Amino acid sequence: MAAERLVVVGGDAAGMSAASQARRLKGPGELEIVAFERGHFSSYSACGIPYWVGGQVEERDELIARTPAEHRERDIDLRMRTEVTEIDVAGGRVRSRDLESGHEDWTGYDKLVIATGARPVRPPLPGIDAPGVYGVQTLDDGQALLDGLASARGRRAVVVGAGYIGVEMAEALLNRGFEVTVVNRGEQPMATLDPDMGALVGSALDGLGITTVNGTAVTAVLTGPDGRVRAVAAGEREFPADVVVLGLGVEPETGLARAAGLPLGVYGGLLTDLSLRVRGHDGIWAGGDCVEVLDLVSGRERHVPLGTHANKHGQIIGANAGGGYGTFPGVVGTAVSKVCDLEIARTGLREKDAAAVGLRYVTVTVESTSRAGYYPGAAVMTVKMLAERRSGRLLGTQIVGREGAAKRVDIAAVALTAGMTVEAMTALDLGYAPPFSPVWDPVLIAARKAVAAVRAAG
Incomplete structure (x- = not known):
């Protein structure tokens, strides 16, 4: 046969x-x-x-x-x-x-x-296909961008969009010695986070010397006499560019x-x-x-x-x-990223996601440290947590901080997959030693605060 x-x-x-x-x-x-x-x-x-x-x-x-x-x-x-x-x-x-x-x-x-x-989102704007404009999704795309950086006439780069791809490419261009401007139509970077958490990312980008222009949509890519990109038009302004990278998602x-x-x-x-x-x-x-x-x-x-x-x-x-058997039950939406030393993480629902599906919720935001406060190298991290009103079921968690922040989101990802309540989370037996965590891990501090918020909401 x-x-x-x-x-x-x-x-x-x-x-x-x-x-x-x-x-x-x-x-x-x-x-x-x-x-x-x-x-x-x-x-x-x-x-x-x-x-x-x-x-x-x-x-x-x-x-x-x-x-x-x-x-x-x-x-x-x-x-x-x-x-x-x-x-x-x-x-x-x-x-x-x-x-x-x-x-x-x-x-x-x-x-x-x-x-x-x-495929990278490439809006139908004037000049979007001009030489010097790059989307980055495949290894071929990455090679084309590197070749373009090597041959660029100047050192000015504009990144269009401030999601995961946008902020990662902003860091990459900064590392290559480019002056980087990020043009973002949202009010804050990282629309995958709630705006209050995205604002923390925006402050960090500014501190790195990356210019972030929020609340401004790109209307055209402007070209010079040779047909190559020379600037990006957004709002009433023009941003000079020798290279444009599209970071609008896929x-x-x-x-x-x-x-x-x-x-x-x-x-x-x-x-x-x-x-x-x-x-x-x-x-x-x-x-x-x-x-x-x-x-x-x-x-x-x-x-x-x-x-x-x-x-x-x-x-x-x-x-x-191949004749075997397997299933994929679904996801909880966990993602992590970084820009220079800033770590960014989220899992589950944002506030607007919860509202869109008719969930009533409470939110809490806490500041803690990656290690015991007295241990060298302890860095501040901010944890935001959403929980369903009345039931207390965990709905989502977002974390922004330095070393040791991003992978903590995995605690919340497991809790979401298991359908845990924030009260049940407070009893999780997480690893502790001063070089790795305070006595109460930042995620558990947020869970404790969320328990109080659920009770206060009735």
């Missing part, structure tokens, strides 16, 4: 994790695996690109977990620089184009994995799926069941940044593009496609 064929569209985290896991379960005599990747690289850490651009990671290849040759050694037919241009669901086949030769071909499949990732890359008639959610991501099978389509799975996932706190679908999820998705998809 001929082997089944698994076709994978996308050669990064989710796609190649799925291919590798399926291969572990079934040999080439049982399952043929063909994967398509339009870029020059496979299985790399997109999350590491800002640190490569900024110089903390010296070599590009340090970000690559497994090369195309290594995948091929494992009997995975990985076809690089080959773009899938059409999915024929009824015919069980995909059309691909070799980007070097232009040759097109159809490849049939018995099972299909869609792992097309996400959106699911689901054009293929949409054209094929596959189900998409409100954020444009593919909709799947718990096994990551595309809803209503046996034999087709999707994972990574191109899907929407269940938020376990709000009960609604969200688009959460993170490498952690993509790798988990790939493992689960590969298990199912």
